[in-house]
Amino acid sequence: MKQIILAAGKGTRLRPLTADDPKPLVTVSDGESIFDLTMDASERVGSVREAVVVVGYEADCFRSAVGARSGDVPISLVENERYDSTGPVYSLSKGIDAAGDGDFLVQNGDTIYGPDALRAVTDSGADGIYLAVSPAEEFSPDDMNLTIEDGRLAEVGKTISGEPVAKSAGLVAVRGAASREAFDDAVETLLESESRVYWHDVLNELTARGIGVETVEVDADSWSEIDTVEDLERARTIHG
DSSP: OEEEEEEOSOOGGGTTTTSSSOGGGSEEETTEEHHHHHHHHHHHHOOOOEEEEEEBTBHHHHHHHHHHOOOSSOEEEEEOTTTTTSOHHHHHHHHHHHHOSSOEEEEETTEEEOHHHHHHHHTOOSSEEEEEEEEOSOOOTTSOEEEEETTEEEEEESSOSSOOOEEEEEEEEEESHHHHHHHHHHHHHHHHHTOOOOTTHHHHHHHHTTOOOEEEEOOGGGEEEOOSHHHHHHHHHHHO
């Protein structure tokens, strides 16, 4: 399975730490960045055979970081040169094209994923589309909140119509040729709309078409999304 990491954005909410570096390269602990910690977990899981990182802002920093890494999972970079004028769905489309045929993961580049979160979606076995979620009692408009019906995604987004029951971890596995075709087609539909929507809207497009997105529950401590300095400090207490 290939791993598509979306890492093209500016990360403005984490400035000044992102003034000269992409957010995924911000140091968390012991000299390791968000990206390093996620790749360390990918190598421990064993089911990831290649990582495709979609870069944009300060792309040269990523080239240096990848060149300095040594590990069992090969890493390739694909550049979204239009990162400043396009949304994450465009970056996702470039990552899918670069990944080629076969099963793949999609994940946010500004989130640390532990081995348990990755295993939850990669070890699903059966063909399908799987979204990692964590139940919660409190919800923020900054989160990708969601509703679930019969174990499947009903709706996901920062603003949704129903009462949220969980948060998206921003981690999706796509397994099997039919699932791949459906996912690709949903991405193309959103690209044609030319709107700067979130990549999670691909999942909403799938559910609108009657294509099930299975939810896989993961512990909230198995992933750490980093948007703000407060998020970073919290992650450092977990991973430091």
